[in-house]
Amino acid sequence: MHKKPTLGLAGIVLLAASTLATAGEHATPREARALFDQAVKHLQANGPDKAWPAFNERKGPFVRKDLYVYVIDRQGTYVANGAAPDSLIGLKVLDTVDAAGSPIFRQMIAVTDKQPEARIRYVWLNRKSNHVEPKVAWLHREGDYILGVGYYAPRSTADDARKLLDAASAEVRKSGIRSAAGKFNDTRGSFVRDDLYVFAVNLESGKFEAHGMNPKWVGTDASDLHDVEGHPLIREMIDLARSKGEGTVDYVWRNPVTNAVEKKRTFIRRENGSLIGVGFYSE
Numbered sequence: 071m072h073k074k075p076t077l078g079l080a081g082i083v084l085l086a087a088s089t090l091a092t093a094g095e096h097a098t099p100r101e102a103r104a105l106f107d108q109a110v111k112h113l114q115a116n117g118p119d120k121a122w123p124a125f126n127e128r129k130g131p132f133v134r135k136d137l138y139v140y141v142i143d144r145q146g147t148y149v150a151n152g153a154a155p156d157s158l159i160g161l162k163v164l165d166t167v168d169a170a171g172s173p174i175f176r177q178m179i180a181v182t183d184k185q186p187e188a189r190i191r192y193v194w195l196n197r198k199s200n201h202v203e204p205k206v207a208w209l210h211r212e213g214d215y216i217l218g219v220g221y222y223a224p225r226s227t228a229d230d231a232r233k234l235l236d237a238a239s240a241e242v243r244k245s246g247i248r249s250a251a252g253k254f255n256d257t258r259g260s261f262v263r264d265d266l267y268v269f270a271v272n273l274e275s276g277k278f279e280a281h282g283m284n285p286k287w288v289g290t291d292a293s294d295l296h297d298v299e300g301h302p303l304i305r306e307m308i309d310l311a312r313s314k315g316e317g318t319v320d321y322v323w324r325n326p327v328t329n330a331v332e333k334k335r336t337f338i339r340r341e342n343g344s345l346i347g348v349g350f351y352s353e
Contacts, residue, residue: 126155146162146176147161223265235268264327271347277292323351336348
């Protein structure tokens, strides 16, 4: 007897994600994080009995653009999924793998065993672009359940980085480095865009004046900073800024969106005694 073919988890999820994506553009990491925080608070305030129906509403407050909330138990069974509740609730997905063959649900359970909140990276077929793309999920463990919200990791281009550097340079020329640095250090401001951010280093002291992804680095010595391969990237940038005024430096660095170490190219420019830089990532 032949077993009746089924669409399977991947087909169900991808079809549902495609439907969500057609309703609007892809959500940003900030929007994903906001939905994640809202869902965690809702679960903690209302408990599973009230939270699951709210998460499963296809047109409810927990489905936005191509974002939705999902929850699995520690056995890897869906108890909530805003993308396809009718098809996925009750389905055991413990051994499901992503497009790279990684057991993503086992990984979700394992990482939240060690800490109540985590972020994982995997690869999934984006039905809007029809390409396998990196995806990131915020995870929270509440008792025997793991709640998640995933988003497609934005991938900025060289042109995007150049445009942000031009804007940062113009800001320094207009208002001076002290005022501009305050804007560069605002992690929710206009100089932090997806996986792009602005940093500034004083060319005389070698210290960070701004860092849009890690403002706590401001005032620390940047000149001896190395990448994971031992490359003295800031020293090279400083030398380049002093000798030529601008240029590019290649190295490897952790992408704040995908949380993976990736190749990075940074455009730098000298402005009023400061080194201004913006880089983009490529896997």
